[in-house]
Amino acid sequence: MTAAVDVRARLVDRLEASGVLTPGWRQAFLDVGRHEFLPDVFWASTGDGYERCDRARSPERWLELAYSDVAIVTQWDDGTSSGQQREPTSSVSMPTMVASMLRDLDVHEGHKVWEGGTGPGWNAGLLARRQGAHNVVTVELDAVVAAQAAANFRALDIAPTAVVGDAAHGYLPGAPYDRGILTCSVRHVPPALIGQIRRHGVLVLPFAPLFGGGAVARLTVTGTTVTGTTATGPFTGSSAFMRMRQQRYQAPPVDDYLPGDWPGDAVREYTTLNPLNVVDDWLASFVVGLAVPDLYYRRSNNGGSGMTTLWLFDTGVTSWATVDFVDGASRFEVRQSGSRRMWSEVEDTVRWWTAAGRPGFERFGLTLEGGEHRAWLHQPANPLPSPRGQD
């Protein structure tokens, strides 16, 4: 298929020119066609929505999208969707993201690699091409997705160890690994993942706090203590991945926080910090989520009244807050209730981050020790401050 070879070469050149594709990966990207992992009908993520593409009707557009720098959704709603599509639940990731995570992985010849979240299998195919299939294990939870990946591998005569299972458990029979790469996001790194990687080995994963935002973490396994394996490393850049299925959050009903009518016993205050500037900013949300990992929010437009209310909750169901945004206002009404001050925690974090010069994703990092996550700025010895209202 000459057309595919040509568009693929152009994509590879673009990835190389942008610096994300390192020389060691070039041949694998040329050899392992992305389109070989795509179904006849898919949805390309075009930034402001999804473009449905049917190969039978638009073969040229299908191929063009296959080699565009966009994520391509291949499953919605865990495969249960019947036209009412809401959540993308499996995809072939964006080429820039695949290349940059593989760059972060820093594989060397003979390295054994574990991947969590096979999806249709492109990334595992690339790894198998470079490392040799016998050095690659890939784990997918969804049996239908895994069967499709297995068929894709067979058609291309690539044979990584493809396991149907929960990536949160790693894959012990293949451990220890030199490298691990997770392609669904987590807000807690499952201990098995670092536990199955050799000392000085690397785990690359998309980390997405509950509050919002996301970034790729590159963790180096530093050792083992009585409380388990330890790992630390920086974030390498922004990311937006679908969540590991078990780490989706099912929020309790608002009544569990506020049994009576709003505002209950909440204290009223005002803030000059625009709440929407926090939640609509991927980096600001990420920083808040790192500093306050048990915080989440909901947004309500109050039936189109012109006012947007940001509701903030803790997962421990002890506290809530609301902040009312009105266009053009210079201060916003805040209500806070419970043992914590959820908005104050957000505001303190944003003001601390702003005072620090609004450092970017790459300035932050994560240390895992004794089952705990500790986020830091600039270096592991500099943990994020605890906002007011937290013990």
Ligand SMILES: C[S@@+](CC[C@H](N)C(=O)[O-])C[C@H]1O[C@@H](n2cnc3c(N)ncnc32)[C@H](O)[C@@H]1O
């Ligand atoms: C973004 S897609 C993977 C992209 C893929 N690696 C590629 O080559 O482009 C994320 C995948 O993670 C899978 N997934 C989610 N939770 C999982 C879990 N607990 N264990 C294994 N796979 C999981 C989803 O079913 C989905 O197929």
